[in-house]
Amino acid sequence: MMEYLQLNNRGYFRHKYIVPLMQEQRIVMTIPEKPRSRLQKYIKK
Secondary structure: OHHHHOOOOHHHHHHHHHHHHHHOOOEEEOOOOOOOOOOOOEEEO
8 A cells, every 4th residue: 555655654654544544443453462563454344
């Protein structure tokens, strides 16, 4: 998704896109007990 949006900064991407979508409960983590896992992915709810 970052590549598609041509973004390089993960922090900005997370703050601007991921966090708001999670707050709206539009996406959820695949591994909620390990939010910083390198294997973490997000799925549409």
